[in-house]
Structures are given as structure tokens and as C-alpha cells.
Amino acid sequence: MKQLDIKLFRDFWHLRGHAVATAVVIACGIAGFVAMSSIDQSLTYSRDVYYTKYRFADVFSSLKRAPRGVESRLSELPGVAEVETRVIMEATLQVEGMTEPVIGRLVSLPEAGRRPKLNNIFLRRGRWPEPGRSEEVILHEAFADAHGFSQGDSIEAVLNGETLEFKVVGVGLSPEFVYQIRPGDTWPDDRRYGVVWMEREAVAGAFRLTDSFNDVLIRLEPSAVVQEVLTAVDNLLEPYGGFGAVTREDQMSHRYLTEELKSLRASARIIPTIFLLVAAFLLNVVLNRLVMTQREQIGTLKALGVSIWAIGGHYFKLTLLITLLGLAAGLLLGGWMGKELNGMYQEFFRFPALMYRWHWRLVISSGVISVLAGLIGTGWGVWRVMRLQPAMALKPAPPPTFKPTWLERAGGYGLLSPMGRMVARSVERRPGRTAFATLGIAMAIGIQVIGSYGYDVMDYLVQVQFGIGQREDMLVTFREPVSTRALDGIRWLEGVQRVEPRRVVPVTLQSGHIRLQTAITGLDPDSRLYRLMDRQGRFRTLPESGLMVSTYLAERLRIRQGDRVWVKPLEGHRRWLQLRVAALLDDMIGLSVYAPIAEMGPMMDEAPVVTSAALKVDPRHVTAVQHALVDQPMVASVGLQRASLAAFERMAAEMQRSFSVILGLFAAAIAVGVVYNSCRIALSERSRELASLRVLGFTQNEISALLFGELALQLFLAIPLGIIIGYLFTLATSEAFASDLYRFPVMLRLRSYGQAVVVVLLAGIASALWVRRGLRRLDLIGVLKTRD
Amino acid sequence: MADSREPVLQARDLTRVFLMGEVEVHALRGIDLDIAQGAFIVLLGPSGSGKSTLLNILGGLDIPTSGQVLYRGADLSGAGERVRTLYRREHVGFVFQFYNLIPSLTARENVALVADLVDDPMAPEEALDMVGMASRLDHFPSQLSGGEQQRVAIARAVVKRPDLMLCDEPTGALDCKTGRIVLEALQRVNRELGTTTAVITHNAVIGEMADTVITLGAGRVASIHEPTERMSPSRMNW
Ligand SMILES: Nc1ncnc2c1ncn2[C@@H]1O[C@H](COP(=O)(O)OP(=O)(O)O)[C@@H](O)[C@H]1O
Ligand SMILES: [Mg+2]
Secondary structure (H helix, E strand, C coil), X not given: CHXXXXXXXXXHHHCHHHHXXXXXXXXXXXXXXXXXXXXXXXXXXXXXXXXXXXXXXXXXXXXXXXXXXXXXXXXCCCCEEEEEEECEEEEEEECXXXXXXXXXXXXXXXXXXXXXXXXXXXEXXXXXXXXXXXXXXXXXXXXXXXXXXXXXXXXXXXXXXXXEEEEEEEEEECHHHCCCCCCCCCCCCCCCEEEEEEEHHHHHHHCCCCCEEEEEEEEECCCCCHHHHHHHHHHHHHHHCECCCEEHHHCHHHHHHHHHHHHHHHHHHHHHHHHHHHHHHHHHHHHHHHHHHCHHHHHHHHHCCXXXXXXXXXXXXXXXXXXXXXXXXXXXXXXXHHHHHHHHHCCCCCCCCCCCCCCXXXXXXXXXXXXXXXXXXXXXXXXXXXXXXXXXXXXXXCCXXXXXXXXXXXXXXXXXXXXXXXXXXXHHHCHHHHHHHHHHHHHHHHHHHHHHHHHXXXXXXXXXXXXXXXXXXXXXXXXXXXXXXXXXXXXXXXXXXXXXXXXEEEEEEEECCEEEXXXXXXXXXXXXXXXXXXXXXXXXXXXXXXXXXXXXXXXXHCCCCCCEEEEEECCCCCCCEEEEEEEEECCCECCCEEEEHHHHHHHHCCCCEEEEEEEEEXXXXXXXXXXXXXXXXXXXXXXXXXXXXXXHHXXXXXXXXXXXXXXXXXXXXXXXXXXXXXXXXXXXXXXXXXXXXXXXXXXXXXXXXXXXXXXXXXXXHHHHHHHHHXXXXXXXXXXXXXXXXXXXXXXXXHHHHHHHHHHHHHHHHHHHHHHHHHHHHCCCCHHHHCCC | CHHHCCEEEEEEEXXXXXXXXXXXXXXXXXXXXXXXXXXXXXXXXXXXXXXXXXXXHHCCCCCCCEEEEEECCEECCCCCHHHHHHHHHHHEEEEXXXXXXXXXXXXXXXXXXXXXXXXXXXXXXXXXXXXXXXXXXXCCHHHCCHHHHHHHHHHHHHCCCCCEEEEECCCCCCCHHHHHHHHHHHHHHHHHHCCEEEEECCCHHHHHHCCEEEEEEXXXXXXXXXXXCCCCHHHCCC
């Protein structure tokens, strides 16, 4: 046994090149798995602790306005454990250094210094506002960080036309705003939007909501039937303009967090699967080669009476050694990557502490999957070793026999030189090996493509959706619906080139028993500032009448084009209507419903009104127009979508770049692993031929052609295959990651595909050249002394 | 007879020392030799006497530790890898004990592969015809007997019209009858094309077909002998 173990290390040393190349691929797979899973675990853990400790609510509803007395009726509903009511309003903040106004979401704190029963605040710095000090506020950390605010700073705020000087006394967080994003926005923008907690009376007073509330948080009893509570809350709040109660699932921040976790989990499954399959293939090839060269040794050992288990075990241990090497490196690399990436998540998701932690079970499952890959890769080879009869093994393996292959018989070799034929015949003799190697390289290309996909999508969103689709410079939102005539006042402002009206009505949609909260956006069919586009970038026009619904929304409601859907406006008459789905829109973002603006009046039983206006503004006048608009009492806010997008893009691009660099390196590792192994094996299998040819007067370059002929073929086939795989990967990714937040287009970007192909080819060629050094060490004389 | 012809290859005080760890193995201890144009030479000697080492050096596969090898007056002993490759490619045809054919190529293709290396080769079929293999052009090595494979190897060496044929125990792995056929093929090439030929063997009988028989012993030339009459291989027996 001792001797076998010495042999183990000798074999390992002999195979070190293969071992390292294979271990690197395993390490990448495990690292991907550990990094993604640990981030998932860390985020989930941080979230759960946070939610519990800061008492994140279960049910949320906003409404127009209800008297405080309704609160006790809510608490009495069956299934409701606790109720917290609040006043939430938006105000314009004047932040120094910002030319454009900033929107503050004012969230009321309970009176008399009481802490919120639900959605409590984690105070990072400073203190709570003192009762009776209406100017004292706590800022959301993301917002405070974006502007460098801290205790003692003051901010001028306009609340419903009334100017107030806020004094920052604290910086905090809440489970409600882990992801701080303005309702209705697609991207967070911590510079232009921030949550501000302040005394209830100050907000309520300014918006004439004294002794009233417009937002409810509910904690459920464990036994509560969620759907019943939602219905009961909706019924109770109906007369007060309730916008429909939702669970955490539809709470903005929670939803974004959940989507992110979902995609992390998807990546944690996909990435290691690909890598470990490639690793299994590599192990298989290496082991088979080793067994081929050690047939006689195996036979001798068996003849000497060493048990087949000891021999099988020996080869399995060798595999295990390589696997464990990869596993160890993967755990270290994955841990490090996870920690780094986890830190980046702190930019997106705000927790009191985004702890990086991974469960010891992750080590176990990493071990299990890598050993499994090892078993898949070598099980068959080890089995064959165990089954090999000593008598058979002691005879040298029968020389390879060659026959004219089918391609040849079909006349396909007519043009090939003798060297070309050598390559072609060896490929045809072992098509599986070529196929796998080709597949491995193609996978590497595919992974590269996927790596740049996220980046491309961001780019695309900016270029297409906001360059061509949404072209407004400014979006003015009104406090209450205003008559279309009010737009004239805006139209005459200097620098305003175009004004387009919009009417947005929050609605509940129902089909069967599926209910969804969304909004119908009434648009001018001839709108030039808001052109509807599907996710492939094709323009779509609004139907003459009826609704145009996001495909994803239609799927969730299980409705098709031409169907009718129940719609209840959450303002105005609030009656159920049946509306026709005239068209579907396969768009990128959100759960949208569009209708011609002319239909909105009849739908709502009202004279034509607008709730917002999209503006095209001469760049020189943007700031002046903004300020003029903000000062108008009817204007709730002025948004700059493009600026928000740019801010988000910076953040997301950083993240995407990290991911694509990591995936790029991983893909290169696969390419190196596959090419190195396949060249090394070609070199050792062909060393006799290669040396013979050198003796006959072939130069090193000429025999390299033979060595790399097969590789060239693999690379040549891998390119188109890799492009197809890359495309399928993006298709799968865009499906797997599709949510009601984003639906990304499947894209074929020449640059990304080209880059993927080039990177993989370079990695492959570099490792081939590395192997090529072996040609200089060919033993020309030795080869003449031995038989085949 | 040999003196009247120009020497193609000359060896001057060749030595070759192999280092086996700490031990020095003196394979050649000072060889002086002239090989005349068109000669048929047989190298005899016991196993380990340095025959292969000498042939490898003459064929540009190895370099001597000291001494000179002159090919038509040009010194090969100090030549680099590139020059020696070119020398092998253009001037030398090798035949080895174990044939060293390419298993994935047919007889014709094995010959054609090498024919492509030079400017004015024979047709591969013609070369195979010379060794009596015209009927087995499209067979793979695994479908041929040892003697047939060796004849393909000779055709592969001949197709280049080399100046030198260097054969290291071409019959070593063959029985007597097949060996004779192989030797006849070599003799025919030597006669018809005038190719200078050197054949290593440890079988003294084969010496009877040579112009010159050089016997090595312990890395030195033990004797040089020129048979008066060249015997045809068909009459040899071993
Ligand atoms: N590559 C080598 N390394 C070490 N010793 C060698 C090597 N090649 C040959 N020898 C030694 O040199 C001597 C001559 O060998 P060789 O030329 O093969 O003899 P022959 O062909 O006459 O049997 C032998 O003692 C042999 O062991
Ligand atoms: Mg020898």
C-alpha cells in the first residue's frame, strides 16, 4: 500500500500540468458557486435578521386619506396583530450643489417620541427628532451618503408650497427602504430621491392631513389568512380612497431584493454546473490517457495479487487529489470573491450590517458537487482499470487500427495532404473526444458572451429605451389631476419646446382570481416624447381603442390579446369596468398598461384631465424651467429620468463590469484547461509519430501543424457553436431573470461575440504554444529503439 | 574499387560520450571512416559496440562529442538543429528496425508524406513498385506484415532520391525469408539509383552483399573488409 501511495504522488507529479489545468476549472466552478451562494446566504440572512429586529410589516396599503379613528377598526380585523398608520408625502428639497430639485419622501414618525411599531428605523448616526421639533429629520443613509449630509446640516424643503428648513439630526435605515427607489421609477437615484423621516404633525399639517393618515402598515397574526385580510383591508379603506393592500411580495424594496436573490440563486446553479461538467470531461480524458500508458503496470500489480479495489482506489485517489486541489482553491477564491461582491451590494441594498457569512454547509455541498464531478469524470475509467484482466493488461495495448472512414469513402479527403489526413483520421477515430473538446471551448465562448450580456443590456437600455423611446427631458407630475388647459401655462415657459399630456390612473386588474396592482397610462397616440417600443427595439403604436398590456403582465393574468379584463380605478368612481386588451407589448420594464389618452375621460367619467406632462426643453433653459415648475403649487415633482438613469448606470455598470471580468477569466480558464489538456494528450499520444517525422526531416514548425491540426479544427468548430451557445445562454438568462421589474432583450452584439471569440482563441492558442515547447524535447533517437 | 570513387561521408576521429548520471559511457572512441559515393556498406559488430550511435551521427540525428563528420566536405559536427534537419530532409533516407511508419496513413500516403519534402521526388507509386509493394498501395500499416511494412519504409526513404540510405537493423525484427526480400529491395535501390547505402546488422552473413564491411568493436573500427564478390541476398541464409 505504501508503494502505491508513493506511486500516487509520482503519477500526480507526472500529470501536474493536466492536474493544474483541471483543478483550475474545478476551482472556477466552485468559486462561482461559493461566491453566489454565499452572497445569497449573506443577503438572506442580513435581510431576515433585519426584518425581524426592525419589525418589517406584512401588509401595506396607501390611501387618499382616512381619519385616525379608522386605525382602531383596522386593528380589530381578524388576523391583524398590529397596525401603524402614517402620513407619507413628497416634497421638493433644495440641496446645495444640485441645480435640479430633489424629491424627498417624507415619512411620518409616531407622535410623542414613540418609536414606530412597524418598519422601525435603524439609527446609524445621530439621534431621533425631539417631540415638538418639527424641523428635525432623519435622512435615509443612501441619500445622506450621496450628498455627504450629517447631523447639523440643514436642507430647505418646500412642502405643499410652504418652505421649511429641515435640520438633520440623524441618519438611518428602515427595512422598508433596503432598496431606496421612488415608486413608479425604474432605477434608484440616491442623489435625486431620498427618504426623510420627520414628526407627524409637521407633514400632516403641511398637507392638510391632521388627524388623518394616508399609509397603513399591518403585522399579521401567524394564523392569518392573507388573502382574507387583504380583502378586508381593501373593503375597509375603500371609502377612503384605498389603493389596494399588498403583501411584502409587492412591496417595492422587498421585491427588488427578492429578484436579486432569485438571480443569484440561478447563477449559483448554472455556473458550477457548466464548469464541473467541463472538469469531469477533462478528468475523464486525463485518466484514460494515464491508464493507457500504465496498462502494464496495472497488469503487473494485479498479477502480484494487489486487489482490484486497491488499484481502483489508487486511480480514484489521484482524481480526488486533483478535485480537492480545485476544491480548496475554489473555496478560497469563492470566499474572497463573495466578500468583495458582497461589499458592492451595499451600494444597492442598505442594511444596518451587510454581514458576509457563509454556512459551513456550503463547504460540504461544494465538496459533494466537486467529488461528484470527479466521479462522473473518472468512474468509468476506474471501473475499466478494475475490470482489466492481468493477462490482457500485460500485453501492450493493441496498436490503433485505422480504416478509411466514411468521409474518406465519400471522397471527402481528395483535397487533403497526408498530414491533413492524419488529423482527419484521428478525429474520425475518436469523434467523441473532439466533440467534447469542441463543446468545452464553445462553452467558454458562451460564458464570455454571457459575461458581457449584462453590460450590453444596460447599454441598450440607455441607447434605445431612453435615446429613442423615452425622449422627454423632464417629467412634471401634478399633485391632483389638472385640466388640460393647465398645460398651457407650461407651454409658454421659455425654453419649453414640446409638452405632452399623460393621464395615469392607479388600478387593480383582475382576471379569474388573479389580482394585480398597477396603473394605466393614458398617452397621446402621436406622442413623440414617449414612443412605445418592444424589447427588441421595434416601435409599436397604441391601438385605436382598448388597452395595450405588457406581455409579462398578460402572462401573469393569463389573458391574451382580444380578451377582456376587469379593471377597477383606485380613484374617482372606483367601479369595476370590463376593458378589452387590444394589443400586447413585449417590453423591457415593468407591468405596464397603456391606453389612448382620449379614452381615459370616458373611462373615468370625467372631463379630460392630466396627471403629468412630458416636456422637451431647450438644454440651455432646463434649470430655469425646473425652478419655474417647482414653484407652481399644482406641481408635485419634476423628474429627470435621464439623469437618474445615468446615476444608476454608473453603479450598475461597476457591478456588471466585475461580473463580466470574473466570467471572462473563468471562461479563459476553461479554454486553457480544455486546450492544454487536449494538446498535451495529443503530444503524448503522437510523440512517436512526431519524433519519427522529425527524424525524416520535418521541421518543428511542420510537425506543430500536425499537433495543432486537431486543435485548429476544434477551435474552428467551436466558434460557430460557441456563438450559438452564447445566444442560447443569453436567451436562457433573459428568461431565467425575467421578472416584473425587467425583461431584457436577447441581444446579438457583434462586439461582445467577437470579443468572446477572440479572448477564448487567445487563451487557447497561448496554452497550445505552451505545450508546443514540448516539441523541442522530443526524443528522436529513443523513438527508433522501441516498437509502437 | 571503392578508392576510385569520391567519398560522400567522412568521419574523422569521432567520439561520443553519453552521460548516465555520474557515469560516462564511451560509445565511440575515435572513428575514422570514408564512405564512397554509391557504395553499399554493411556495419557489423556486437550489441553495444556503437553501430547505432555512429549511424545516428552520420545521419545528422546526433552530434559527436569530438571529431568531425564531413558531408561532401561540409562539416556537420558543429551544425545546429536547423541545418541537421535540412540535411536529413534533403540528403538522407532512414530505415529503422521498427519501421516507424505512420499508422494512420496508408502505404502510399506514408510515402507521399515524405515525397512532399523535396523538390524532385519519385512518384510514390514508383517507389513502392521498386520494393514490390505496388499491389498494396492503399493498405494501412496494421494491415501489412512486418516485411511489407519495412519495404514501405524503404520506399519512403527512396522516394526522395536521397544521396544516402541509412538503415539500422532493417531485418532485425524479421524472419530470414522476409529479411531477404527487404535486403533485395535495398540492393536494388543501390544498383539502380546508385544511392550510397549503409546497413547496420549484427548478422555477419549479410556482409556478403556489401562492397565494404566495417566491423566495430567497443566504439572503434575493428576491421574493414572488402568482399571480392557481392552475393545476392536470395542466396543468403541465417
Ligand atoms: N542515449 C544513450 N544514453 C546513454 N548511453 C547510450 C545511449 N545510446 C547508446 N548508449 C550506449 O552506448 C553504447 C553503444 O550503443 P549503440 O550505439 O546503441 O550500440 P549498438 O547499436 O552497436 O548495439 C552502449 O553501451 C549503449 O548503452
Ligand atoms: Mg543498435
